[in-house]
Amino acid sequence: MPIVIKDYTWNQNSSNIQLRVPIPSVYKEKVDLFSSDCYIKANFNPFFFELFLMHDVDMTKSKCTIVHDNCLLIDLVKKEDRIWSDLEKILSKEDKKEIRQKVLEKCQEKAKNEAENKAIMKSNLARFTVQQAMDIDNKQHIIMDSRRDEECKKAMGELEMWKNNTNKSSGVKITELPSSEDEHSQNKVCIASAKQIPMQLKVRSEYIEKKKEETAKRVLPKLREMAQVEITHTPRSFPTPSRESTAREEDIWLKNITLARRATGFVSEDLRPEEQDPQWCKEKGDDFFRSGNFLGAISAYTHGITLSDKLPSLFANRAAAHFSLGNFNKCANDCSTALDLMKPACERNRRSRGKCIARRAAALARLGYLNKAIDEMRAAAKLLPDDENLKKDIYDMERAWEQDPDSE
Numbered sequence: 052m053p054i055v056i057k058d059y060t061w062n063q064n065s066s067n068i069q070l071r072v073p074i075p076s077v078y079k080e081k082v083d084l085f086s087s088d089c090y091i092k093a094n095f096n097p098f099f100f101e102l103f104l105m106h107d108v109d110m111t112k113s114k115c116t117i118v119h120d121n122c123l124l125i126d127l128v129k130k131e132d133r134i135w136s137d138l139e140k141i142l143s144k145e146d147k148k149e150i151r152q153k154v155l156e157k158c159q160e161k162a163k164n165e166a167e168n169k170a171i172m173k174s175n176l177a178r179f180t181v182q183q184a185m186d187i188d189n190k191q192h193i194i195m196d197s198r199r200d201e202e203c204k205k206a207m208g209e210l211e212m213w214k215n216n217t218n219k220s221s222g223v224k225i226t227e228l229p230s231s232e233d234e235h236s237q238n239k240v241c242i243a244s245a246k247q248i249p250m251q252l253k254v255r256s257e258y259i260e261k262k263k264e265e266t267a268k269r270v271l272p273k274l275r276e277m278a279q280v281e282i283t284h285t286p287r288s289f290p291t292p293s294r295e296s297t298a299r300e301e302d303i304w305l306k307n308i309t310l311a312r313r314a315t316g317f318v319s320e321d322l323r324p325e326e327q328d329p330q331w332c333k334e335k336g337d338d339f340f341r342s343g344n345f346l347g348a349i350s351a352y353t354h355g356i357t358l359s360d361k362l363p364s365l366f367a368n369r370a371a372a373h374f375s376l377g378n379f380n381k382c383a384n385d386c387s388t389a390l391d392l393m394k395p396a397c398e399r400n401r402r403s404r405g406k407c408i409a410r411r412a413a414a415l416a417r418l419g420y421l422n423k424a425i426d427e428m429r430a431a432a433k434l435l436p437d438d439e440n441l442k443k444d445i446y447d448m449e450r451a452w453e454q455d456p457d458s459e
Contacts (some may be wrong), residue, residue, distance in 0.1 A: 053099035054423050065132045068108070072100050072123040075420060082123065086110055087154045088130075093123060097387055097411075098423070103140045103150060106131065329359040333368065340372055348372040363392035363400075367407050370414075379414040386411035405434030409441060421452050 059072045074082065074095060083094045088107040093100040100123075112128040129135075142150070287293060288305060332355030339347035352369035355362070370385035386407050393400045393407070412427035425448045432441045 054097050056100045061138050068127040070125040074121050074123050090154045105135050329355040345372045345375045363389040379417045382414040383411050405431045
């Protein structure tokens with residue numbers, strides 16, 4: 052069950068609204084904010100803040116920041132310059148549900164349109180980029196062709212000039228055509244050479260066959276045998292390579308860590324394979340808790356959580372051990388995780404949920420969040436109506452709240 056925050060403050064002028072929402076320091080890193088022109092929601096589990104604005108605001112100009120004093124500071128810009136009579140509308144549950152649905156549909160439609168526009172702009176930009184690249188290539192090709200034509204024209208002009216100068220200096224030489232007798236003698240030579248070609252091909256083929264026979268008779272060495280070499284490394288507790296200069300310091304560190312773990316009463320390395328079971332770790336932690344060894348209980352529960360993080364009893368019992376040691380922040384976090392795992396809520400886990408909520412309320416009271424602790428304790432009393440201790444705790448918290456109303 053979320054804790055609704057109602058103790059916020061706000062002030063306004065004709066154009067702006069400033070809203071301050073308190074945030075517990077332990078939850079300020081996990082604020083989930085959703086906003087629209089008429090609806091604002093902030094969720095930081097287990098706390099919840101919701102606001103249905105009296106009039107519309109301009110969310111494109113508004114902003115939200117987390118200030119150093121653990122407050123959510125929301126600056127809203129009004130669409131119309133006027134003074135509001137109140138910050139929030141008074142609506143029924145049905146009206147609120149209808150507004151939430153409309154805002155959600157509107158935001159989904161807006162996100163869809165933005166995604167489509169972004170895709171269109173990306174496609175247009177890619178098309179424009181390709182066109183620009185093609186234009187640049189065309190310009191470069193035109194420049195290269197013009198330079199090539201100029202160089203070719205220049206070379207041809209120089210060649211013509213050289214020919215003209217040569218003809219002027221030495222005169223024109225006329226070459227006589229060969230006579231018919233010379234042509235006949237040249238034809239005889241060509242026929243004789245053509246007759247010799249088959250003989251040369253025959254000699255070439257005999258040489259190739261001889262080389263093949265010599266290669267076939269050659270004895271080649273045997274191929275090397277293949278084998279697989281397995282390399283095993285000595286297991287190490289450190290990620291760095293082993294060095295002789297640091298071997299003594301590593302042994303001392305490992306020995307001290309082992310002794311410190313055994314002093315708490317639980318060492319996971321000493322467990323047998325059949326003891327690597329989350330349920331066994333829970334029972335071991337329960338034994339440590341009953342004997343007053345809270346550090347050993349936390350170590351056992353934590354090892355069980357590393358084996359399986361789906362058992363709510365491990366988180367709930369570790370929260371009790373943290374509470375006994377005064378680790379109230381860790382106690383509240385483990386209680387919230389255990390409640391998240393106790394789903395669906397049914398009669399079978401009713402008492403476990405009630406005890407877990409009561410323990411989280413006690414941790415919040417120790418942290419100074421007395422108002423929220425009272426709400427949590429009342430929720431636990433509804434689940435456990437026959438528990439007189441819860442009623443007494445609620446009475447004591449209410450008396451303390453009346454004496455110190457300034458506490459959160």
